[in-house]
Amino acid sequence: MPPRGVQKGSKRARQYEHIKESLEDSGRSESTAEEIAARTVNKERARHGEATSSSRLSREDISSGRRGGLRSGRAAPRGRTRDQLYEEARRKNVKGRSKMNKAELERAVGRR
Known part of the structure; x- marks a missing residue:
């Protein structure tokens, strides 16, 4: 259906x-x-x-x-887009996320 x-x-x-x-x-x-x-x-x-x-x-x-x-x-970070990482960082209240590139967002999201 x-x-x-x-x-x-x-x-x-x-x-x-x-x-x-x-x-x-x-x-x-x-x-x-x-x-x-x-x-x-x-x-x-x-x-x-x-x-x-x-x-x-x-x-x-x-x-x-x-x-x-x-x-x-896939849960591995390399599979997510920058926008997806940014949204996760926003949910986790990561400071300075708007100026981060994809690699920086991956590290910031992974630490929390």
Whole structure:
């Protein structure tokens, strides 16, 4: 079943089913395949203005297809973008974060 807000029979519903089936064929469990497919479809909806609300990162980050799993589920700091690190630093109240580059943000976020 496609994510909420996606009508049955629409392009996004077909995209969801296709992604889910390919993930299951490659050995992923059904629940994992459903989650990845829903996240991918929701991100594409956000990028194309079809979603009612979306985060800035969902709209401006490279597309799911082009990214090809570069950062999928990886907790390692090198996989996060500078913007993601900046947001984490903001949540942790790191002083001087606006002037930090990516490497400095990684160190600051990692210390806390």
